Amino acid sequence: MRTVIFRFTIPYLTTLMVLFSIFVLLRGHNEPGGGFIGGLIAASAFAIYGIACGVAPVRRALYFHPMAIAASGLMMAVLSGVASLFVGAKFLTGLWAFPAILGGDVGLSTPLFFDIGVYLVVVGAISSIALALEERESD
Amino acid sequence: MTGIEATTGFLALALPFIAAALAPILTRLLKQHACWPLALAPALAFLFFLQALPAVADGNVLLFGFDWIPSFNVRFSFRIDGLSSTFALLITGIGTLIVLYSGGYLAGHKDQGRFFSFILMFMGAMLGLVVSDDLITLFVYWELTSITSFLLIGFDHHREAARRGAIQALVITGGGGLALLAGLIVIRELLGLSSISDVLAAGDTLRDSAFYVPILILVLCGAFTKSAQMPFHVWLPNAMEAPTPVSAYLHSATMVKAGVYLLLRLQPALGDTTLWTTILPLFGSVTLVVGALLAIRASDIKITLAYTTVASLGLLVMLIGVGTEAAITGAVLYLIAHSLFKGGLFMVAGSIDHGAHTREIDHLGGLGRSMPITFTAAMLCALSMGGITPFVGFLAKEEIYYALEHGDAYHIALMVAAIAGNALMFAAAFVVALKPFVGQMPETIHHPHEGAPTIWLGPLTLGVLGLLGALFYGAYHAYFSGPMASAAMGEPVAIEIGWVPHLNLAFMLSLLTIALGIVLYVFATRLRSGLADLLAAIGWGPDKGFDQAMRGLLRGAFAITNFLQSGRLDIYMTVTVILIVAALFGPMIYMDAFPALPDFPTLAFYEWTVLGLVVLGIFAVVIAKNRLTAIVSLGIQGFAVALIFMLLGAPDLSFTQFMVETLSVVILALVMTRLRLSAADHRPLRESLPDAVLAIAGGAGFGLFLLAVTQRPFDASLSDFFERYSYTIAHGRNIVNVILVDFRGIDTMGEIAVVMTAGLAILALIRVRVGRKGERYPDPTEQTP
Amino acid sequence: MIADVVIIIASLLLLAGSGFVAVAALGILRLPDLYTRMHAASKAGAVGSAMLLIALALTADETPVVLRALAAVGFFLLTAPISAHLLAKASYSVGYRMWEGSVLDEMPPVDPTLGVAKAPPPQGPVTSVGESQ
Amino acid sequence: MAIGSIEVLKAEAMVKGAVAASDYLVVLPVVTCFIFGAGLLMLRKRIDWHPWLAIPGFVLLFGIDVALLVKVAAQGPQTMMMSGWKPPFGIAFTVDLMGALFVTVAGFVALACAIYAVASISATERRYGFYPFLFLMMGGVSGAFLTGDIFNLYVWFEVLLIGSFGLLILGSEHEQLDGATKYCMLNLVGTTLFLITTGYLYGIFGTLNMADIATKAAEMPDDGAVYTLAVLYLVAFSLKAAAFPLNSWLPASYHTPRFVVSALFAGLLTKVGVYAMIRVLLMLFPPERAGLASVIAWIAALTMLVGALGALAQTDLRRLLNYVVIAGIGTILAGLAVPSMTAVSGALSLVDPVAPAAGVLQTGLSGSIYYALHSIIVMTGLYLAAGTAAFLSGSSSLAEMGGLWRRHPLFAALVLVLLFAVSGLPPFSGFWPKVALVRATITADMPWLAATILVSGFLLTIASARVFALAFWRPLPAIQAAASESEAARIEAERFQAPGPGRALSLVPMLGLISFVIAAGVWPEWLARLTDGAATGVIDPAAYLSSVFGGGS
Amino acid sequence: MRLSLFNLILALIWVIISGSFTLLNLVFGFVLGAAALYLIREQVGTVGYVGRAGRILTLFLLFVYELLMSAWRVAVLVLTPKPDLKPGIFAYPLKVDRDFEITLLANMITLTPGTLSVDVSEDRSTLYVHAIDCSDPEATKADIASGFERKILEAFR
Amino acid sequence: METALSFVVACLFGTSLYLLLSKHVIRMLLGVVLLGNGVNLLIFTAGRIGPIAPPIIPDDLKIPESAIANPLPQALILTAIVISFSFFSFLLVLAYRAYQDLNTDNTDEMRLAEPKDQGLPPLGY
């Protein structure tokens, strides 16, 4: 797959896809999307990046091992559920705060962090699968 | 019973177990001398029962216990009456001697501690068995005796015969035990009573119930297997693989008598019916005669003794079956006598083995001079066994003949069996006790010698006791046989028989028996070879049958298992699908729950197109000639399903379905790149048609049930709730997402755990490769990388 | 008035777009070989779908939707040629031949194990193509 | 629809009341497992730390389980509504005595296996996630025992299933790959059938909360649809529980992974299926269960026999144990086959019965739960023992093993206890539930079922005795076959002096498990009372329902 | 410089697709774009800087025109009952030599119906193009050279 | 719509079962994919097909104004899709590894865990 056309385009496409995935993640609470879909898009991005440019650059780009990213996602999701313990609410109860940043109300909430956790799990796990499969191809 | 007495009682019951726990340590410290402190346990228990004897002899019943498992209505309760008291005294008394005997007999054996432990555990189990009042508690002890005897018989585990004997005993007695359990549970449930005392007090209820026959058969299965009745007797001679103290103990006083104990115990509740008086004497008499013949046939003195035990048990069962007061009295007298003389003779056999290093009767002779004490003990026991006065064996035999002297065919037949059996046993007794000690000493025997005091103490004591019992028969009847017979009859029984012969029919028959016995003794060698020829001609016996049954069981199990567990995934899957189809159609047909005939659906044409795409897509997958075509075709239905979701108002689903479908193809392509599969995997019609029929049935079932479900009214309250509070409380406009992260967030948590774990599992699959071949068992040095 | 014109334009885009898509589909059915079919698929299909997306953008009255529709067009036009190119290259390099009616092949013979063109090709019509299985 | 203020809305939609830390016990087992599982995975470069982080984690898990059990035993079923939404709208985590018992015993065996694994799992296998898999699987198992929502139960099934996949393939040996293919395919079908049925259930009842379903099912007229649901659940859970004829996946796979993994699987996984069957069939659809009683009885009887005969037919110790697991499942199912209170013929209750007809199902179910708990412990112990035995004698084939009684008497004695316990002999934990089950089946006029229980116990006794005689008593065949003394000595040195899976470490978990086996055999009342309570809670779920609808914790 | 420019473009794209024209959103988009760029830091390094908007616009318009025209031609071809097909692959000698330009040219050729970039030679001197009408390859080459390729050179040099 | 969807579901399940009954793991995997889709459509249908408006509350409202599609089955299916995708991936890689080590994807030839030539258990003691 070493063709100029492919290898040149894909890195930019990857950034676009990652960006789009975060967009889908963040607006998922109000529009179609969410952590899972976002995560799938991002994982697709890394998968195609790996196909085009090889697995090693993707691994270096991610810095952490994909499974560690996935694990951090699960950790984040669970901790965002446990957070409600500290305000005397039931497990996973959504806690919301609307701090004013740069003039706009930003909704920060445990469901958001939960969704980010979902995103990270999906990105990590699916990328790990795709990369591992691509890697074996080359040896 | 007072609190202190009860506590002492529990302690007495626990003593053997405590000693068993201490035995390994004590033996390590004291070597064979550990037998002395260990013998203290049964001795103390013996004293406990001895001190209770006067009260019991007065007809009192001592009851003590506590609620063990109230939820299951099981009490840890005990009943000391004449029956259990005498048994307990025999168990603990002979037990004390056996422990001492083992100290000498197994001196220097590296597993002596283990042996002490097992035999003491066995003692504890046996003791518990005979004093248990609760039916379930009784069974617990019953099985404990099986378990411990398994360990004892297999003690010399390096020999296959010992292992076989242990398994055989466990299989036969364990199997019977399970039947007994069933019987006891039926009794419990039927009467609503859980203690033996209550059952005995329930009168004729059991005999009158519709369940009498099954109960009796189940209980007899337990008793007959344990008490080695034909054809279950085979385990007993094979149990001689155990060290001699075990044989002496298990096969004289104790384990084999457990069945007899049970019959005596339940006789008042279950006995005295036609069935009882038919089955028991039938089995008993056959066992008596066959056992006695086999005893003569055996050339190993231990085996001879084992078969005489079988015969004796037959005699006991026969007498219990007759069930008259005299018969029970005879049984009781014989039981005690047998315990004494047989325990002694087994120990004698052990001493001979110990001193002369053989048990083959043809290789023994002339030991009397070098082993005088053993010879004495042997003669004391043999005289008792032969029914010669003034020994307890005489009292028993007189009483037995007295019990059987009726003119009807039933009693005459039994009498004939009794005389034949007794005569044979007489001969066998002297074969064991006399032959080895008299005549010329064969050259094969070197330096025969008397054993340590612990070795001759046991047999001598038992022999002497057999004499004393008869001499002081008044006290004997007052404290031992009388209360025992009373308890077994369920009413007071007075026993009068003494050691002074009276000239009556019973005595005449006794003389006849002795005369016959002498003749048989003289011709014993010839009889033995004759019987051996006969058995060789028959060529089959229950012992061989046991092996055949075991092999048959294993082969049968193997065949069945191989049939059911074919190792083929397609067969497993077929079975699964068949069951699914049955589950779908069974209730639908059985309860006529088919859906109503639906109207033809009215859909927009593009909806038809999309639905049609699904059908076309799966059709394409099925007809695809190779896997790759199938994989590419798979995309069609995936896209079409995503479009269905979009058309029906599920954008999130559609979104996800598109992504998943794409990623599925990507991963499939990545994997397929690595696979080099044989080109064609298309199945011939012959193979695929049954699958297709099954699959169509399954699909139709799922579809029909779905239709039926959707034709019912629907309760959408959950979704109404979510719609109402999605934005107002959970601040989310996308209700589906709010359900995922808030309303049902924990589902999602589980779901991402699945995703993460799948990722890790796949990584492990791809990365971990088989190392060295044969590296099945982990190498602990590999702990650090 | 302007709204009506927009609707009319959207309608025309709908017709044209769907027409292009249908023609593209017909193309991949009718055209003789993979490479010619790809012309239909990657072009007419892309153009058609892009037109339909623009039609959607026109009918939506919210700016973000319009912008998103245009972004969708952009993304699609960005990715479509890549997949077409890769498929063509891969198919050619492993030896899927062109239609026998093809008139020219200036591609150098390829080694399918490498899948890349080696050297500048000889000029002139070539009838037999990379068959080095 | 008028929209009130946020306070009004919250009062409408959410469960009131503050939450104490102890209320979190209901959900903490899952949370703990996930935090440790994810945490260890994040530390994947520090695999030498894994055991020493995982063991405290499992101790913590077990501690939480015990605390939960104590709380439930003292205060009755506990509910926490996830995210605070009112039932039946949110997901309820509801723990009754049955769930608490199962989760505690599960935590116990997980701890035992975690300790055993320290020495028996290689660094590579740890790097590729042994402990995370263990934690995640336990998260799934715990969740399954704790949840009160049927779809959520499905999710936990999937979690434990994928965790088990991971453990099953760890090592990637050829047998593992074959076994895993069968295990995974068939289990996937089973779990999917569970999901399908749950989809139907939602279509019929419009709810997923089990307490709500129980209420609605009781009101719904008896018809084919609910019956079909019950039958489909029966099939799905039978597959999960490895009941005949859906048991094939178990003997096909359980002997392939590492011993410690087999141990955990054998103990736990099938029991989750049993648990779900009890929960769904007895609590949600009691009339349908009663209607299916005779079918279940047949399944139970055949499962027992197939298991016991299969155990006799095996040469390999672990494959033998596979079938022992199946026989145990059959025994458990026997208690679910007892007709309900109204259907008892009362044939045996002539005179003032101890167990009135109304209590028969209670007795049977209590016996089943007791037996299930016993089976979890004893099967785990047996597989761990098999691992050690196979290590010590260099093989797991009965044709090649031997000499263990002589060489390792303490170990052999422990195994003997386990073998007797699994055969149902007293005074060990397997005996009492068998008594209860025989009582229940006899009282319920199913003597043949009682006979099957006893016969399968008898066959297992034979199998156990054979195992003990061949693998423990018999001298090592290789030594006996050795041509010379020196060769025998060499073999002996190889087999018996090789370093074992860290003696102390592998014996500690076995000792722990056996202490349960003996405690529940010698002094069974504490457990019998708990299982009795658990059975009552299932048969009459009033307390469960009020825990869910009474506002939760 | 080039990176920050591309980063700004990403931020703008973010604003467009998220549909919220606030400063905050732009800043957020910039941050996200930076993060996204970080991922591909190793591959970025050959981007010609984007500047000449007008020429780019011209190129774009040409592209749209060609796109529509060639789509139409293919449509006609497909709908012709008996099309006179003369397909073939010709080698196009490239004047552009930067990755970006080659890619852009190849993609434009692909997107315009009738031509399809099959491959680029390893030395990047030749683009192999499949044309559905290869009856006069020299004319097609000339079209490309004076059309897309010239416009690209104008726009990005 | 429910009727038509029931038919589609029946087709999906039928095909899926047919493929699952095959001996080739890759085909079975295709069956697994179809099974997943069948289940998803089944849950979707079981939640009834009503209004087709997506379950999204418009910007200016607090609760949906008009009837919307039932959101709960959608959420359940989303969960199920993800799970079935994970399982599919796992099974696929398992099939690949099995093929790699055992050289077949035919389950009939993968008989290592339960070999064909199993002997009788030891018949002695």
Next chain:
Amino acid sequence: MNLHEWALWLFDISLTIALVMLSLAFLITVARIVMGPTLPDRVLGLDMLTSVAIGFIAVIGIDTGFTLYIDIAIALGLVGFLATVALARFIMARGKTEEERVEQLRAVANAASGGEPI
């Protein structure tokens, strides 16, 4: 009929026609996937399916007024080519499938015996 009405009428008609066209396109594309004959042909069909689906989503978005479907189209546009790329990679790595090789050899043999130029 004023301009507005006419515009709306046209719009309706166009929508219907568009849906018909797209439906046809779907079916034809599926036909190509099923017919093959070669793997790249099928892959091309799958690729085409993505294009048609994007158009279909757009039209349904117009028809129903649910403009949010556009996000699905965006995602499909961005990610849809992945499948094609992966399959192209497969083709590149694995060459022709076994059957295709067999078929090709047969064709070569036929051509040789018939003496026709390829």
